[in-house]
Amino acid sequence: MSIKSQNIVEIEHRVSDQDRWQRQGHKGGVLWMTGLPGSGKSTLAFELERSLFAKGRQVFVMDGDNLRHGLNSDLGFSPQDRAENIRRVGEVAGLYASAGMITVTAFISPYQAARDAARAAAKDRFHEVYLSASLDVCEGRDPKGHYKKARSGEIPDFTGVSAPYESPEAPELVVNTGVLSVEESLALLEDYVAKAFALEAE
Numbered sequence: 001m002s003i004k005s006q007n008i009v010e011i012e013h014r015v016s017d018q019d020r021w022q023r024q025g026h027k028g029g030v031l032w033m034t035g036l037p038g039s040g041k042s043t044l045a046f047e048l049e050r051s052l053f054a055k056g057r058q059v060f061v062m063d064g065d066n067l068r069h070g071l072n073s074d075l076g077f078s079p080q081d082r083a084e085n086i087r088r089v090g091e092v093a094g095l096y097a098s099a100g101m102i103t104v105t106a107f108i109s110p111y112q113a114a115r116d117a118a119r120a121a122a123k124d125r126f127h128e129v130y131l132s133a134s135l136d137v138c139e140g141r142d143p144k145g146h147y148k149k150a151r152s153g154e155i156p157d158f159t160g161v162s163a164p165y166e167s168p169e170a171p172e173l174v175v176n177t178g179v180l181s182v183e184e185s186l187a188l189l190e191d192y193v194a195k196a197f198a199l200e201a202e
Helices: 017-024 041-054 079-098 112-125 135-141 146-151 182-196
Strands: 029-034 059-063 102-106 126-131 173-175
Touching (some): 029 112, 029 182, 059 079
């Protein structure tokens, strides 16, 4: 993305990543959950947050619906607005990761290019997690009744029905939430975080 501001200079922090990590007891990073509506993103994100917090980890969830009440309240669901939604979240999540937090995001984020931009914002701190439940499974769950409304034409541009979803090309982790239970899926996520966010032995 091009920068419109002029006469700006990036200022370096006086606190290193390693210093932050040592204080937190783990690396900072972004655990980016993507998948169709109903694939379990919010459920798993908040369960993971609770579990990691109980273990003393510095963790925070950014959820799609929650951020559309504030930071992204001016955006709709057109392809352009979806891309801007993810761009903003990607930048903020990257900042949280730089501060040493384990940042868990729960966004459909249907476009590969937008997810790639979020990865670029977080650099090597980005971990893409694909919740690979099929459309049939997700629509069968329909926890918010959105699929039913989308099929009747009440919700335009709905991912999986009238708008596309581009499956991740090379995610760091795939969790088949169409087959695995919440407990089984959570165990996979906990194991991944324990390994990917651990400090290297001195």
